[in-house]
Amino acid sequence: MRWWARNALRCRDEPSNNFCLKQDKEGTNNDVVGLVVENVSGLRVDRSELEGVGCERVQQLGRGCCGQVACRFDVRQNRRNLQQIHRLMAFKASQFLFHGSGVPPASKCLSHQALQLNCFIQKVDSGLYSLLPLGQLVIDRINRLIEDEFSRIGALKISVPILGPKKLWDETERWDAMGKELFQLSDRGKSHFCLQPTAEEMVTSLVRNLPSLRVASLPLLLYQTTEKFRDERNPRFGLIRGRQFLMNDMYSFDVDVDSCQKTYSLVTSAYRRIFKDALQLEIRTVVSDPGVHGGAISHEYHLENNLEEDKISYCSRCEIGHKPGETDPQCSHSELQEMSSIEIAHTFQLGTRYAQAFKAFVPGTQRPLEMACYGIGVSRLLPACVDALSIDVKAIRLPNKIVPFDAAIITASKLSSDPTALSLCEELQSALQARNMTVLLHDMHKMSVGDRLYDLNRIGIPRIFVLANVTKRSFSTETELSAVGKSGEVRLDMVTITSGTDRDHRDRDRTEKNGTIGSSNAERHKSNGLELRVLTLNMWCLPQPWPVGSKDRKHRLKRLAEALLIEEYDIVGLQEIWKEGDYLDLVDQLKDVYKFHHYFHSGWTGSGVCILSRHPIVSTLTHRFILFFSSSVPNVQIKMYVFRYSLNGFAHHVHRGDWFGGKV
Ligand SMILES: [Zn+2]
Known part of the structure; x- marks a missing residue:
């Protein structure tokens, strides 16, 4: 092999x-x-x-x-x-400098506080931040995600100087148009330069000077990921509005308008794949004013955020948003969502303005190239994700594709030289890495297991494996904890850390009571008026006659139906409706109120589980269990199954029946 x-x-x-x-x-x-x-x-x-x-x-x-x-x-x-x-x-926690606390800033911005407190970034001066190793790891992953998507659409990576000569910017008359936000400086010979906030001038002039440009090379897509500068009047919220920021900027050159529009939708669909598919963010596309960039068509990409940097009204039916005060003549829907948001990317169809100024022509003609430009605020994406997914400054949450580490392993101090624990740790690590996960070993054995779990929860590691004699139970209030195996004195637990959005409902009361900064997010959910009434009930409806089957089955089903008609829940989940006929009777009696329903067929006996809903059921899923990791360390029998549940029961536990019914 x-x-x-x-x-x-x-x-x-x-x-x-x-x-x-x-x-x-x-x-x-x-x-x-x-x-x-x-x-x-x-x-x-x-x-x-x-x-x-x-x-x-x-x-x-x-x-x-x-x-x-x-x-x-x-x-x-x-x-x-x-x-x-x-x-x-493996990465080692002792090398990553995230223990102890950074200095939390006085800020109303959750990501600003959380990233500084948990040692992702460090402040240098107003609007200037250094990335610490953890922050750098996340930024590297964002960059790779973006650049991989761009290489799929045939874009080429370049780097142009950050220092922009004034004479280049004068060609498009943008030196003056940019106003005070342009960082200006001069060299010892009194030549003027700017620290570039964007690079249309430089890239257009680069393309004009390409000796090898042919019609066959078009459309030409060039991009770079470099530091950009803006002389902000009021830098704030950490990486969100700084004076220096990392940006991925792309420039496309086409032979005509039609072709430029095709390229524009090619790149914007790559944006969608990055934001929606890979990062699973709820991005809102907003029609915008091109401003000093010029051109006709321009879109911004916004994430909901309570900092009130921007305000948009969004139509979820048309999937397009507008700045307040502007309306879409094609949208006739009444229920527009007004929201406070933050811009994380911007795209423009520029027309021929820059190509004309720099005489960048379609090869063999005197016709200027059609241009578009596209920018993602890479260093702003990090805090925007933290704000969108976290509810507590002491628990950073990020999309799974860009967490600093995919998994972490903690071995209890007492077992740090135990041979069984060591080989189990090695094998687990090998199994995770073979699945392309990066693994952090929390190797600071002087810290207790609980303290190390707390450490890893703060920086948002989604999967934590604990090798110990007993795992500190108190931690499970914050997370899902499941035992995955035991061998003699060594026990292997998996802690799955859930994202802030999953936890919003569960933690709402807690955060509001404590008055922590996270409550702002929870309030937002409440103010949307999203209240869902859910009933779950085990009906104990074995169809056989008593005493083998369930007592008063028909009578109880009848009373349930009456109650459900009065109470009007949104979703009703029932268990132990073993006879499909009972389910069909219920559906028939409740059909005017609960129009949607599903009966789960699974296992040998059927699951006995059904759902009645007043709202359409988009999809249903019966969980199956996959063997994730099976130990072959001598004398140790540990198997680990991954999914929501760690175990599906055993065939010999006839009285429990889980193995025969399956999980839904
Ligand atoms: Zn609409």
Whole structure:
């Protein structure tokens, strides 16, 4: 078997991960394993360590777009070797400087407080922030996600200088139009420059000077991810409105208007894939005024946010928003949502303004190229996600694709040199890494398990595995805790940290009582007037006659139907309706109020579960359980199943019946 990567520097399947191991099925040599490691800052693997665990011919291939290093090395195919290599590739908490607290700023902005308190960023001066290692990891993942999506649509990465000569900006008369927000400076020879906030001038002039531009090269999509500058009058909210910020800016050049419009929708659909599919954010597209950029058509991409940086009215039927005071002549819907929001990206169809000024013509003609430009505020996306998903400054939540680490492992101090725990830890780590997850080992054994869990919860690690004799139970109020196995004295627990939005309902009372900053988010949910009445009831309706079956079944079903007609719940979930006929009777009696319903058929006996709803049922799902991790450490039998439930019962527990009914 041979391990290899299709592309030495990029893992196409999971671009947001920090390293990958790839198997090439066409490989024939059974003795040799080749590995490609994508390495990032904080992951310390050096040649001698790799050679120390049996790797041969270690060879560095090159540097990737975000600073990762690809190495190739061969190793005798041996499970033990692979585990040792995986161990070298784990991040260690002791290196990541997130323990203790940063200085929380006096700010009404949750992300500003949370990112500074939990050591993602550090303040230098007003509107100027340094990224600490944790913040940098997240920004690197955002960049890789965006850049991978862009390489799929054929965009090419470039870098142009940040220092912009005045004479270039004078060509489009934007030096004066930008006003005081443009950072200006001059060199010792009194030539004037600006710290560029955007790069239309520079990229258009670059394209004009390309000796090799042909019609066949069009549309040409060029992008960069660089620092931008703006002389903000009032920098605020940490990374949200700074004087220096990281931006991904793309510029497209087309042969005519039609082709430019096609390119515009190609890029904006890549934006949608990044924001909606990969990051799962509720992005609102807003029609906007092109401003000093010029051009005719322009869209902004907003996230709901209570900082009141922007206000929009949004029609969820048309899926388009407008700035307050503006209306859409094509939208006749009355129920527009007014919301406070923050802009995280902006796209413009620029026309020929820049191409005309710089004489950037369609090759072989005197016709200026059609241009569009596109920008994502990368360093603003981080706090915007934190604001959207978190409800507590001591618990940062981010979309799963951009968390600093996918998983973490804690081994209790007492077990730090226990051989069973050590090999279990190694095997678990290997299993996670083989699934392209980055793993953080919380190796600070002087801290208690509870303190380390608290540490990892603060920085939002979605999966935490605990190897201990007993896991501190108190933590489970904040999270889902499930036991996944036990061997003698060693117990393996999995803690799944849920995102703020999932927890809004559950935590609403708590945050309001405590008066923490998170309550603003919860209030927003309440003010939307979204109240849902849900009833769940185990009906105990075994159809056989008493005493084998359930007592007074028909009578109780009748009384239930009467009550449901008066109470009018939104959703009713019933269990132990074992006979489908009983379900159909209920549906018939309630059909005027509960128009939508579903009966779950699963397992050997049927699930006995049904749902009645006043609202349309979009989809239903019967959970199946997949074997995620199975231990082969000598004398240890641990299997781990992943899904909402850790166990589906056992066949010999006939009296419980879970195994026969399945889970819904
Ligand atoms: Zn509408």
